[in-house]
Amino acid sequence: MVAVQLLVLALFAGLTARMWYMQVPRAEHYHELALASHTQKLIEPAVRGRILDSSGRPLVTNRTELTVTADFHALLNQDDDGAAVLRKVAELVDRPYEKLSGRVRLCGPETGRPCWQGSPYQPIPLAEDVDPRVALQIMERKSEFPGISAQQMAVREYPHDELAAQMLGYLQPITQEEFEAREELRAEFSGVDRVGRGGVEGVYDERLRGDSGSRVLAVSSQGDVRGTIKATPPEPGMHLVTNIDTRVQQITEDALESAVEQAQQQGKPTDSGAAVVLDVRTGGVVAMASRPTYNPEVWNGGIDAKTYDKLLSEDADEPLVSRALQGQFPPGSTFKPTTLAAAVENGASLNGSYSCPGSVGLAGRSWQNFAGGGHGAISLHKAIVVSCNTVFYKLGDEMYHDHKRNGDKQSGRDPVSAMAHGFGYGELTGIDLPHESSGRVPDARWKREYWEDTREHSCKMAKKGYDDVAEEDPSHAAYLERLAREHCLDGDRWRAGDAINRAIGQGDMLLTPLQLARAYAAIANGGTVYEPRVGRALLSADGERVERIEPVKAGELPMDDRTLKYLQRALTAVPKEGTAAGAFDGFPQGEVSIAGKTGTATMQNREDSAWFASYAPTDDPQFAVVVLIPQAGTGGTAAAPVARKIYEGIYGFSGSGGGEQGGGDRPSGPALPSGAPPSELPSVRADGSVDQLDDH
Structure with missing residues (x-):
């Protein structure tokens, strides 16, 4: 009986302790659980x-x-x-x-x-x-x-x-x-x-x-609502x-779409394009267009299978991808200002005379000028204006050998590679948009890493061959097999031919239109490289708070003021008397002077891709405009006229010549009457509506 009594007392003690624990230390917890069952x-x-x-x-x-x-x-x-x-x-x-x-x-x-x-x-x-x-x-x-x-x-x-x-x-x-x-x-x-x-x-x-x-x-x-306990x-x-201007964006998209359609009518295989307009003073994205595009309304309420499959289909050509910041292409001659700056920093004379023959023998092969024409002895200024390839081939070759003589620094950056990275190439711009591509600046370091990553596959293909390609194009299959064999054996070597090709923006060099626009904006503004920004400010719904998104300086162009001003003068002459003169024939350059550079990039088994990189006005730069139309022809005939239309829309000029794409109806007025992006911010009224700047 004593044992039973002790057991009963122990059970009561345990029960009492448990009740105390639930009602005192855990009281708030169980109160919330009880309340939750009724709320x-x-x-x-x-x-x-x-x-x-x-x-x-x-x-x-x-x-x-x-x-x-x-x-x-x-x-x-x-x-x-x-x-x-x-x-x-x-x-x-x-x-x-x-x-x-x-x-x-x-x-x-x-x-x-x-x-x-x-x-x-x-x-x-x-x-x-x-x-x-x-x-x-x-x-x-x-x-x-x-x-x-x-x-x-x-x-x-x-x-x-x-x-x-x-x-x-x-x-x-x-x-x-x-x-x-x-x-x-x-x-x-x-x-x-x-x-x-x-x-x-x-x-x-x-x-x-x-x-x-x-x-x-x-x-x-029973689930009936009895009232509100708490409301937040x-x-x-x-x-x-x-920083986007709706009117400039519309002008840019219309001009780009028209150019792509016209190229297709001419039998060109182009199906895409990109254009970027930056504020050179801040890096603000005034407009950025990419073709093809789509209507984002399709995502409302969940996208259906048919629409989703269409967006991802080959026929639609990936409209979700922005060619402006994700598309990577060889820049062609738009890269020549970088090569010029690197050569001058490496010891080339700005006042020297340079031979521009129709072709030149370097690194064991013949390198051709575009269309095979020559210009005799010319200055670096004219080499930019007429886009003489052979001058830049020789500059690239000389810098390659100079770099080898200076300790054979094959693992380090050569003059062109260092200058290219100074322009912001080969790295993310830092724009406030996701999924940006970094492009590529090929040099000895990159080639070694690339070889290590791809050698096994190249050796396999050199042994196996390209039977599937040979069925349709035996010569191309033999070319691919030869490349694979060379890459397998000594693809890690940075050769003179690589440097020569890179000097005119060809070979393994890749840029995005956004990167090129940022670089030309830096040339325009005196050398400051900005991170591009779409966002400009955040306004609270009641208008009480304003948070500006300030411009971010990413660096400075690594060249002295004398070289920069020399480049600016040369680029100013391109639309007046150089490779873009036809596209800007009749453009009122007395009112707004354009500086720019055409580029025609070639890729294996593809048509030429057209580039035009520019800024304006030259006396007080405000905008950098870059246009890319893949597989559409030369920069002067396919891309420069698109840039012209964008400038005409910004400043309110009527289309007046400039080849087949230069014309157009007279706009109702300039997209930006002040000739510059607005410096003020719109405000939020007391009723929550937005007080637009053009309401004043």
């Missing part, structure tokens, strides 16, 4: 900030629409996985059942489109822009539509359709992986919220999104003012 927390999404151009004109706005949504887990718990209720919804909203059932599938490696990319804990949008009467039927007949709801949803609206699509980006649901990686997201997002993907929507997503609010509702055991209002997202 429901709702996340109220904040209004996403608008995206505006430099004058306050809307590029991306918001609209609200009724959206029918599904609860993934509620459907999954039904006997038929929700098939019956989805068929009812499909009939009610007049949408195909297959489309709705596809939307509630979770995306995975083996899942086709459409599918749900977001979290299964979020309501999944089934149908957007639903008639209010339809939404009301669903809400009033909940027993007939278990797991289905309807709610107001803010979606992005693009007033200018395709304009600047790759720069703006789009919105998509939060993925399950993002939820798992960041648990705090559950407290920030409602079921229909979206996050920025691509473009400035992605880069500035946190500021545009704002802070979600919440409401804690008192709920009865949402904080609207900030508006993003960009």
Whole structure:
């Protein structure tokens, strides 16, 4: 009996201790659990900030629409996985059942489109822009539509359709992986919220999104709402003012599209192009166009299989890719100013005389001028103006041998490589957009690394051969096999031929249009290399806060002022009397003088690609304009006329000559009446609307 009594006392002591633990140290925890069973927390999404151009004109706005949504887990718990209720919804909203059932599938490696990319804990949008009467039927007949709801949803609206699509980006649901990686997201997002993907929507997503609010509702055991316990209002997202000018962007896209279409009509195999307009004083992106493009509205509410497949299809030619900052091409003769600056820094005379024959023998082979013409003894100034290849071939060869004599520094940067990196080539520009390409500056170091990465494959192909290519082109197959054999044996050697080819922007040299535009902007502004910026400022929804996005200086061109001014004078002569003179014939250069350089890049088994890099006005530079049209012909005939149209639109000049692409209707007025990007910022009025600069 004593033992039993001791056991009972021990049990009572344990029970008492447990009750004390639950009611004192853990009291708050269990209070919250009890309360949670009678409350429901709702996340109220904040209004996403608008995206505006430099004058306050809307590029991306918001609209609200009724959206029918599904609860993934509620459907999954039904006997038929929700098939019956989805068929009812499909009939009610007049949408195909297959489309709705596809939307509630979770995306995975083996899942086709459409599918749900977001979290299964979020309501999944089934149908957007639903008639209010339809939404009301669903809400009033909940027993007939278990797991289905309807709610107001803010979606992005693009007033200018395709304009600047790759720069703006789009919105998509939060993925399950993002939820798992960041648990705090559950407290920030409602079921229909979206996050920025691509473009400035992605880069500035946190500021545009704002802070979600919440409401804690008192709920009865039957699910009836008894009242609001606590409410935290949402904080609207900030508006993003960009450096983009809507009118200049439209002019740029129209000119580029017209040029691509015209090249196609002439039988050229071109199907893409890019153009960039930068503010040379700050690096601001005034316009950036890429063809082909698309309308970002396709992402609203989830993209369907047909549209998604089309965006990724070969026929569409990757419209999601921005050729301006992702496309990498040999720059051709637009690279010659870099070679000139490197040669002068290496000891070449700015006042010297240089032979420009039609061809020159170097490194055991003959190197040709474009079209085989020569100009006799000329200055470096004229070598830029007439784009004499043979002068730059010899400069490249001389610098190669000088570098070898100075200790045979094959592992270090030679003069041209060092100057190219000083111009910002071969590295990311730092633009506030995702997925930028870095380009490539070939030199001894790069070639060694490339050889180590590719030697095994080259040796394999040298032994195996290119039988598939030989079936259609035996000579090309033999050429590829010879290259593979040479690369296998001693592809790590940086040769004179590599340096000679690089001197005119050919060979393994690759740049993006954005990199070239930044470099020419630096030539224009006196030598400062800026990081390009799309964003200019952030404005709070009430107008109380203004956060400027200041220009970021990335470096200085590694040349003295004398060389820079010499280059500026030579580039100024190109549109007047050089390789771009035909494209700018009749252009009022007395009012606005253009400086620039044409480029014609060649690639194996491809047509010539056209470049034109420029800036204006030469007496007070404001804009750098670069145009690239792959496989369209020479820079002077295909790319320079596009730049001319852009300048005509900026300054309000009528088209007057300049070859087949130089004409055009007289514009209603200059896109930028002041001849420069605006220095002021638009403001937000008390009612939340934006006070545009051109309203004054």
